Amino acid sequence: MELIERFFSGDIRALSRVITLVENRADGFREILGQLSPKTGKAVKIGITGPPGAGKSTLVYCLASLLSSKGQKTGIIAVDPSSPFTGGALLGDRVRMGELSGANQVFFRSMASRGATGGLSSATDNVSAVLDAFGYQTILIETVGVGQVELDIIDNCDSVVVVVVPESGDAVQTMKAGLLEVADVLVVNKADRQGADSLAQELKHAISLKKISEESWRTKVMTTQADKSIGIEQLYELIQEHLGFIKANHQFDNHRREQIKKKILAILSHRFRREFLERLADRVDFEKIIDDVYRGKTDPYRISDRLYETFTHSQ
Ligand SMILES: Nc1nc2c(ncn2[C@@H]2O[C@H](COP(=O)(O)OP(=O)(O)OP(=O)(O)O)[C@@H](O)[C@H]2O)c(=O)[nH]1
Ligand SMILES: [Mg+2]
Known part of the structure; x- marks a missing residue:
């Protein structure tokens, strides 16, 4: 049986497996969370x-x-x-x-901060969503x-x-x-x-x-x-x-709605940050930049402005 099917049939081992996948942000974890989402x-x-x-x-x-x-x-x-x-x-x-x-x-599940690459808070929230979807009240x-x-x-x-x-x-x-x-x-x-x-x-x-x-x-x-x-x-x-x-x-609902907004913004900013840093690493000679700042030719704010302009205006 598919993992998700076993999960929804109430199989505790499938639950543990799904939590591990989600906690490790393993391939496909977003799709899994997407499938569980309507049940949360x-x-x-x-x-x-x-x-x-x-x-x-x-x-x-x-x-x-x-x-x-x-x-x-x-x-x-x-x-x-x-x-x-x-x-x-x-x-x-x-x-x-x-x-x-x-x-x-x-x-019972314990979560360690090590390995929680997307952040411990996000990992905890995701694991909590999995438990919610499984039927924990x-x-x-x-x-x-x-x-x-x-x-x-x-x-x-x-x-x-x-x-x-x-x-x-x-x-x-x-x-x-x-x-x-x-x-x-x-x-x-x-x-x-x-x-x-x-x-x-x-x-x-x-x-x-x-x-x-x-x-x-x-x-x-x-x-x-x-x-x-x-x-x-x-x-x-x-x-x-x-x-x-x-x-x-209505504070209960309002608070939950706020949390949804925070979650979306957190996912987005995590992604922006990662992509931005990847592009920087690919195209920028950091040793040279560090050297320039070290020797006083420029400063961290000016160089950041320039990098920001370059990477937000070019694709
Ligand atoms: N005297 C006394 N000891 C207590 C009471 N409640 C808990 N303890 C003891 O306090 C110690 C710590 O309890 P835990 O429940 O592990 O405390 P915790 O806040 O989860 O600890 P951490 O997760 O390590 O931060 C244990 O030895 C408990 O048995 C109480 O009401 N009175
Ligand atoms: Mg404790």
């Missing part, structure tokens, strides 16, 4: 982010268990587990997720920290859970890290540790002072103890509340 758009994407070791994977595991107990098929994407912070946890994640996927309808995406790549990934989610712990500092630290800005639900995990409640209070206070319009969602704060599965049902409810809120005032 149904899954809800939930981002879980926060500092290293905050308990993101533990929460993801708990949420996935809860969702599958509710009969929801759940896909999990753990982004960049090759980072020095997360490397150690990966094996543990695999074991945990392995137990879950054996017993229930959960699919909720996709949980775990990323560590908030660099630009992580922000792009998180921005692509419908709802974002930020996980902090007392060890990650006070409310000011959390705000400085930009974590408040991206959070729809802010979870103070490791509620068993000292300082968790006061951190949650501080964060609630900081959020209550934020001036936001009436149509905007105000970030909710809660505590969990993920390793004991405490607070998971409430977390689920808050995520649902947020989704309900943004659906009711």
Whole structure:
């Protein structure tokens, strides 16, 4: 049977194969994504982010268990587990997720930044589209920290859970890290540790002072103890509340439409950039140019103007 046929018949091995093809941007991956595209758009994407070791994977595991107990098929994407912070946890994640996927309808996939030639954010989005087309109803995406790549990934989610712990500092630290800005639900995990409640209070206070319009969602704060599965049902409810809120005032659709535009622009600019650089490499003697700049005959801006003119006016 054709790979795509097997995929649509619900064959998990075909799913893994398609994800690998898409992740590696192997020959034909665009056509495959094109075939899956009409089946996408149904899954809800939930981002879980926060500092290293905050308990993101533990929460993801708990949420996935809860969702599958509710009969929801759940896909999990753990982004960049090759980072020095997360490397150690990966094996543990695999074991945990392995137990879950054996017993229930959960699919776990980790994505490494190495090899993601088109960008990690784009690769994550494509893998998420594949899971969506396969029929996963909720996709949980775990990323560590908030660099630009992580922000792009998180921005692509419908709802974002930020996980902090007392060890990650006070409310000011959390705000400085930009974590408040991206959070729809802010979870103070490791509620068993000292300082968790006061951190949650501080964060609630900081959020209550934020001036936001009436149509905007105000970030909710809660505590969990993920390793004991405490607070998971409430977390689920808050995520649902947020989704309900943004659906009711069309922010859900508008946000998704914006993401489509961003995606098209990203594909285009990636292509323009690649083609432009290929043409440059073919026709320009860079050693000579570098020499000219090095010797002060010209400067990087002037030379760039000239190259730009040459290559945008000639085909
Ligand atoms: N005391 C305590 N420990 C917890 C709690 N939740 C998780 N942990 C522990 O914290 C450690 C890190 O948990 P992970 O879920 O791997 O954290 P993470 O944020 O995914 O970590 P990275 O992916 O490496 O950034 C593990 O040893 C967990 O068992 C909690 O509520 N209380
Ligand atoms: Mg983790």
